[in-house]
Amino acid sequence: MKYIIGIVVILAIVLVTVTIGANNDQMITFNYIVAKNELRLSTLVAILFGFGLILGWLITGFFYLKLRVKNIALNHRVKRQAKQIDELTLPKA
Template sequence: MKFLLLFLLVLVIFIISITLGAHNDRVVTFNFLLAQGEFRISTLLASLFGVGFLLGWAICGLFWLRVRMQLANSQRKLKRLQQQIQNDTTAAAASAPTVKE
């Protein structure tokens, strides 16, 4: 359900950007770091929207990957500690004197 709502939101934003871009055929001069170019506003809006969308997904993907690696590391440490506790309790039970009556 969450995926469907996210997909619909992205679709609505994409349709709105296409609608706005279709009515803007004016040519503008765009100065970027290394050069200067003349683009239609619709093309400029669509390309910048796409670049921003991909950049956002890349950044979120990197954060997600970092969290997943931390989770895997924590789970490995937890498993190691649980095995150590289990070994300590079995060793303590084996070395404990038995009471005979």
């Protein structure tokens, strides 16, 4: 299932890139804080799309790792509490 989703994502990215590149060949001046650069519109859109994709994956990965760490901590807590309950409920010989 993971491989199918990965293939679909890669195909979507390729499709978007080809569509953007085919239709936007106009030159524009892109001003950013430090300098200015002249790029084709398709290149600028592709760069911004890629940056957004990478940023989205990083943010998602951060929250995923945060949840995994919390899940591991909670599982340890449940095991410890289950052990304490067993110690309290078992009759002593």
